[in-house]
Amino acid sequence: MVISFCARVSASTTHTWTTLSGTGADDVRVMTRQSMDDPGRPPSIVLNAATSFWLPVPPKRVFEFLRDENSRNEWDILSNGGIVQEMAHIANGRDIGNCVSLLRSANSSQSNMLILQESCTDQTASFVIYAPMDIVAMNVVLIGSDPDYVALLPSGFAILQDRGGMGDSGSGGSLLTVAFQILVDSAPTAKLSLGSVATINNLIACTVERIKAALSCDEFLV
Template sequence: MDLSLGLAPTKNKSSNEEQGAFPRHSPAQRLRLEEIFQTIKYPTNKQKSEIAEELGLQPKQVNWWFTYKRGLVKNATQKEVNAAFRAEIQMLLEEKREMERQNRVSCQACRDSRLKQLRLENELLKEKVSWIEHVEVDLKIQTHSMYRDIVNNAIAFGAERWLMELRRIGERCGSAALEYMHFYDNGVITLPEGRRCVMKLAHQVLKEFSKNLTMSSKSDLPQYIADTDDSGVRFSIPKNRNLFLSNDPFIVIVASSVSLPLPSHTVFDFLRDPARRFEWDKFCDGNPWHEIAHISTGTHPNHYVSIIQPLVSPPKDGVKIIQECFIDPLGSYVVYSPLNTQELNMAINGHDLSNVSLIIPSGFLISEDSKSLSKDSKSRGSLLTVAFQMHMPAPLITNFESAADASNALMTTVVQSIKHALLSGSELK
């Protein structure tokens, strides 16, 4: 486009002036004007006069040229900006279409189709894969008659059990690795790091509970091991190896198993419910409890860690309970431990509590009772194992018989309370 705004000089000067037109700039004039424009975009009146005198132009011609040149530059810049905006909008639209396409691909129907395909592939693999199970059992340790069928039928140690355990650990690790809160999660825990710390603390409680169930005769005080056939209560008094965390030198562990004519999931739902905890836990003083935090540890809604406290008059700086629940076709558990509120709040805020001051795990293991199954029954009975741990100072352990009587009384009370709550008014009582 020609940047000149006048007309080339003509002999008929009077005619041009009458029409208000300016002579067209010569190539040399335009080149010089372009050079000046690179350094001066808005010349003053004095600069315009100097430029006009240098190029043999009128000041009005110079003013007009600079005004028009600035307009061209502005329009060109605006076109570039508009083009950039259009390109960005187009890119956003393409991203939106791609997200919509991916959503359509990952819709529920497509996921179901993919799941069916995976199941089909799994069935095909079963013709090509053989499981070899090898279990070594110490014959010196006699399995209790209540659990003999579970052990002999490979329910306790078979491949299916190990696969389910691997799945449990995998889902738990996956849940801990999430950088956002699961839609099942709720309560006072709002940070992913806090969720991980609380899950780690609950896992520590679960590990300590599992250790308590292995009442080996190789304890520090083998004479303090009892297994009373008439009461069905077993307890031991090992030494506390973590004296730097607790001043009590001894731990009392008491456990018992009982058969219930109810499906295992019914027993599980009852024991995990904080609102009904007072029906078997004497420390609730007859008051219901409730959840203040809920963390999912797997895909099943009943795989979770929770923090519970009394519904009425909760302690500000006292003790709350951390509890973990899990259920699968081969069994379930509800494990818990009271914890200091201050330390629990630290875990909620994302602080690692590897050396928590005191963990006193207790809980329940629930499995199906194969003996209670008949061909006409609609549901199996269940086997319930109850285990408690208590830290006791040395003066209270000096009398072995008194400790045994107290442990037996505690376990009997809890078991009877559970039976009464579950079977009261039931024809299965």
């Protein structure tokens, strides 16, 4: 999912970012992609939104906060403030942070919806990437079907160390990039609506504010 996430938020000559605001700080940028005959992605118009901002918190702390299911309700609006449970955990390396998890919100209105999350970290960067996934699709994978044909729209976070900070990767500040993907319309020829842009803009803005508030309070407590 990390590879898919990075590919979908990378700009090109045919897919460019458009800035929604001109404030210069925490600008949200959007980009649309048309998906057709693309294994692992639903046939549709997909809207991407992303923003980057600085946090006076060490990258390791930001990574642990975002990947921990116990703190997910502090920033994830879609969890509705409910408890998020880890149903499965698969290690993917020596570092405890490198893993794939299957999560479920106990307070979700969609009882058949799961969250597939991949987290990975090394000395260069850390990622927490996730995508909603229904139980039917998960069962398809579990019985041995090709997982490349399960449609996922990964969203998540890329965490970089602030190069101005001193010390190792556990100290200094962090540059956090937040990126979301939402399905605009199942028809690949559909038009992008202002309502879809407003929805993803509000989602990303609220998420950023929640993360800032949660980590600021955490730092004061420390």
